[in-house]
Amino acid sequence: MAKKIKQGVSPAMRRTKGEKVYNVFNIIFFLLFAFICVYPFYYLIVNSFSDNNASAAGEVMWWFKGFHLENYKNVLALDGLATAAWISVARTVIGTVLTVLASAYLGFMFTQQKMWHRAFWYRFVVITMYFNAGLIPMFITMKNLHLTNNFWVYILPAVVQPFNIILVKTFIESIPPSLQEAAEMDGAGTLTVFTRIVLPMCTPILATVGIFSAVGQWNSFQDTLIYMTDSKLYSLQYVLYTYINQANALAASVRASTGSAVNVAALATQQTPTSIRMTVSVIVVLPILFVYPFFQRFFVKGMMLGAVKG
Structure with missing residues (x-):
């Protein structure tokens, strides 16, 4: 058998x-x-x-x-850490929301044949991926716009991201155009089509864009280094980055630091530079690591883009 x-x-x-x-x-x-x-x-x-x-x-x-648990207890007791954490959370949330909305709207508009000079504006946005003015012109621009020592310098320069717009545009092009045509025949305008028809169907790609934006905002510290001198606007990553540098050169940091850095020196004498690096790295990595599993299924779908088209 x-x-x-x-x-x-x-x-x-x-x-x-x-x-x-x-x-x-x-x-x-x-x-x-x-x-x-x-x-x-x-x-x-x-x-x-x-x-x-x-x-x-x-x-x-x-x-x-x-x-x-002393490492985390001592690190979390540092002066200014709570304010820095709030700045990082705020820039991540606000920056991600605005970037997703801008990418969704521009990606949608670049698929509309009736958009005025659509091809020109699309190429105008994409070309910025390949050319950059450089650090000094960027700093001068931000200073002339009064964005130095301003929270919005974290948000505004990152709202329009050409790569994200291309992702959304490609995804929207895989949606059957008959849906938009049917809505327009029923009297729907461009904004109604975007909010009622296209936006709900773009959840996978918007989640992908959201992950890219959130990770970039959370991990960024160079913009703080360049544009900020007000310690109240320091991001968490910059504060912890500074603290790691102080842990690597304890003697120099004790002699050169003033004010709240006394707490840093006291903490560093109790710990080793290695334990400081490990603890700080975990604090920086874990929050964004916990966010990813919630978006993973959308992320996989979004990256497929229009691989299977009807």
């Missing part, structure tokens, strides 16, 4: 020895690849919770040694 069942198996369902060996090596390869991607984050977390001396000596590799 078993022999008959075996003979009845479709040839398409049978696997040769070569295919089985390939599958085994394929699984092993991707497991190793996943391990290589995950282990750096695991290493940071384990070292940030472990004994500081053991971490500095490189003895913490796979599991905690001397588990404690």
Whole structure:
């Protein structure tokens, strides 16, 4: 009976020895690849919770040694950290929302044949991907616009992103045009078509754009370095970046720093530069890492764009 069942198996369902060996090596390869991607984050977390001396000596590799929470307690007690965290959260949320809306609207308009000089404006936006005025002209422009030492310097320059607009435009072009034509026959205007028809169907690509924008806003610290001198507008990444530099040169930071940096010096004497780097890195990485799983399914769909068109 078993022999008959075996003979009845479709040839398409049978696997040769070569295919089985390939599958085994394929699984092993991707497991190793996943391990290589995950282990750096695991290493940071384990070292940030472990004994500081053991971490500095490189003895913490796979599991905690001397588990404690003092690193996070001391780092979170730093003066100005709460304000910096609020600035980073605000710029991430506001910047992401505005970037997504701008990308969605411009991507939609660039698909409309009735848009005035559509091809010219589309090329005008895309060409900015390849040419940049440079740091000094950008700083002069921001200063003339009174955006230095201004929260909106974090938001406005990043609202229009050509790459995101191209993604949205390509996605919208995969939507059947008959939907828009039917809505226009019923009396819907351009804005109504955008908000009622196109926007709800663009959830996957807008989630993709949202992830790109949120990660970029959260991780950015160079704009703080260039445009900000007011410590009340420092982003979390810049504050922690400064703190890491102070941890790497404790003696110099104690002599050169003033004011609130006294707390930094006191903290650094209790910890090692290695534990400081680990703790700060985890604080910076974990928030945005928790956001990604909620958008993952939309992200995968969005990156497929118009791979399958009806």
